[in-house]
Amino acid sequence: MKSISLYIDNGSWLCRMHPFTKLAYIAAAISVPLLAGRLWLFAVFIALSLAVLASGHLLKRVVPLVAFSFTILITIFLIHGLFNQQNRDILFSIGPLHFYREGLLYALHIGCNVLNMLLSFAILVLSTKPSELVEELEKRGFSRRMGYIIISVFQIVPQMMGTMNTITDAQRSRGMETEGSLATRAKAFLPLISPVVMSSLINTRERAVALEVRGFAAKQKKTYLADRTPRRGDKPITIVLLALIVLAVIWRIVQCL
Amino acid sequence: MNLFKTKFDAATIVLIPACIGINYLGKMFASLLKLPLWLDSIGTCIGGCLGGPVIGAICGAANNLIYGFTAGDNITLIYALTSLCIGVAVGIMSRLGFMKSFPKAILTAVVAGLVAVVISTPLNVVFWGGTTGNVWGDMVFAATQAAGMPVLLGSLLDEIVVDVPDKIITLIIVFFVLKGLPQKLTALYDANAKVERLD
């Protein structure tokens, strides 16, 4: 079954790191540059994220993620470079199109922010098993119902995709064409999507029964199969990251005074 | 009648992942068929109609948070607030009886669309300088900026062009899905159901 999670256990140190440490990194990477408001800090964190990803052998797998948000970044550069209200100085022109300094700088800010967020999240997403993250959260008091919802999504989506294949076969068997002109494909839309939507809703009845009979509503404190104690490096790294955030907040307050 | 009364048993908990899965499917179809729509809130609206505003809110917010945190699509993260409000709005409308007939469902769709616009526009402006990432909407935005209109207004128009039609199509789909669901399923979500005694 194909997973929608991007996690693959490649045995690197990143995969073994405690998920909370990675969460702390995301918090620091996003908040510090925003609080300090310096463009070069974005660059620092982007570089740091890239270095971390590289040492965890994940650099190659981050490419599609960046490519995914590339179209929206280009739109932002185009629209603001050309039309931003603050535009004064023309930086360069391509034919009749004039790109302005102010707009491009603004777009650069947004772009750096997006890229920074993307890369810091990528560290967590690519190296952490979702169920591990949820389990650790549950152990710290996170609602187990919410925990179930999150993990269940990772099971249900690939399952629905699998059902889609069966449904396609079933409807083709009844003489429905799925290939051809746009009109043919559009006509196929309802017979394909409707069974998967309806059956996934109808199946919830039995799934709920299955949870009930396995003590889902029990009040006892839940226990876990795996025992994950934080590694040696986890604690100091988390402390440093949190300290950075605090420093940035102080810096911001001092600036405002 | 308490609009926000919610059942938190296995039935509603299991409903939420199914709805999030349906959101994902809708989104996938829209992008496969290259439709100028999102179609990524079909499940959220179903959740809101069946389980009430609170379940709708959880469907919406959890949807964006889960994909944001784990599938690497962190752009959707900031729109968790929008999804949450859509879920609440549709949930309330449904509890008020605005999903009972087709014309009423369209009204629900307009409400959901406007809620999406009101919440998303400031987010667009703060995070993207006004664009939405949808080709058609962003063409509108570019035109308004070229015409010298304020960013907020341009972004608002951008959102309206995208979100209102999207929610209308979405709620039409939801309306027909709900119509087809058997009563023995929908009865499970009835927050006011009581066991009647036969002796």
Added chain:
Amino acid sequence: MPVIAVENLKYRYPHAEALALDGLNFTVEKGEFIGIVGENGAGKSTLSQALIGLVPQFYKGAYGGKVLIDGRPADTTPIAELCCKVGLVFQNPFNQLSGAKDNVYEEVAFGMQNLGVPREEMHRRVENALKMLDIWQFRDRNPFDLSGGQMQRVAIASILVMEPDIMVLDEPTSQLDPQGSEEVFRTVDKLARSGITILMIEQKIEKIAAYCDRILLLHQGHQIAYDTPQKIFSRPDLEELGVRAPAFTRICRALGATLPDGSYPVTVEEAADRLQRTDALPPPAAPVPSRPVLFEIQDLTFSYNPGTQVLHGINLCLDARPTAIIGQNGAGKTTLVKLLKGLLRAEGGSIRFRGEDIAGKTVAALAAQVGYVFQNPDDQIFRYNVLDEVMFGPLNIGMDEAQAKEKSRAALAMTGLADKETSNPYDLELYERKMVAIASVLAMDPDVLILDEPTIAQDVRGRQCIAGIVRTLSEQGKLVLAILHDMDFVAECFDRVIVMAQGQVAADGTPRQVFADAEALQAARLDPPHVTQLCTRLGYEGVFLTVEEFLTACGCKE
């Protein structure tokens, strides 16, 4: 004190008019093995859910009377507490998975986690249960990637580790092949011996008869009888109640072979003790008129993943005789029929349909000639009334509205759904939705009808209905090709049997030839029909396949 005491239990689902359960009264002692039988809609599943409190706590509705589990009322004790006492395993293994675990090991531990069982204890119990049910080798697999039979064993293990005193099993073997269901029955019997009380709903009546201490017979929500299998299956009104007695009982009844107390034997051992060996031989095979060849399959090979071949060089010629394909789960049966339908493309070799190679044809183009009914009807239903759903196929293959309607009505009449034309398919029960799926293919009037395990979830009436379809199509000169796990049904309705094992044809011939071929059956891990088993035990020379055949040879009628 009995572990289960049911007193005047009544229940009605919300928005329903009729009572699903009406005045049930019975008690179960610790360690007993109880069978629950009755036709579809008799209230068996509802009763099973009442024993663990799902009825009425989960479904709501209207409830009367009492269910006491170890003295505690099931309608008010929280399910989360009751589930430590009563475990429930139900029919569809797929929906019993928690949906929150990506490997079998953790899936099985899910219930214990909720109940707060300590870690070491969890590991111990999971290991024991997985080994006991022979699924230890799948512990790291994703449960959703397993076959139906394997999934069902995971579901049983998941309940077993919670160590309930009572296990309620709602048709747990309906999705399994014969060997798989025998394994489940043996496991359940082992549990019963270890002191666990078992209540089991099952359509495999010979199995129920062999394993149960007592049987509860339900009909339309009423309790008809609660007695020993011998007493229950000796009732003359059984067929009217939608239940068929075991083959052995029917034979003994016709021959007047009774047990000392006047009831009839229910197991093969009991029957063999009471019956005399006769020298009667089965009737000589009637000459089968030669029929035109439809499919020619040559050196067919196929694999889903490179390296693991599923089919190894199949050579077959299929004509219009009703043909059954039997074999274990994973033997390649479904793969073969999907290739015939063009849903999969052959890797090597060729398939010719009426002399033409199908490699160049799309599935939709073949649809008018070759119909294929999928196992799960929910994978195709998308219309909100039965007639529209059934008309979808005929309209796709170019019939006009009037013709499509006529064909669809005829198909609905054949499947016993004539009065359900305007129903919403989603309001129907699973066994009815399965018939809708069959009707929707029948309506396309194909020359070949492929059925993938059509008897699952069907009771006696449903099976008779399918038998009728096989007969009618065969008379019209059409090929019915069915994958089946029910050997008695194969023996009754089919003229040709193909046995598959490990991606190859292990045997091919008339039912009599195939079921006499002990070696091939063993290779495919299949048991012959029940009557054949009885004949073997009695030391008969000829192979009898069905009760009718046996009785005719003995000169009497059922």
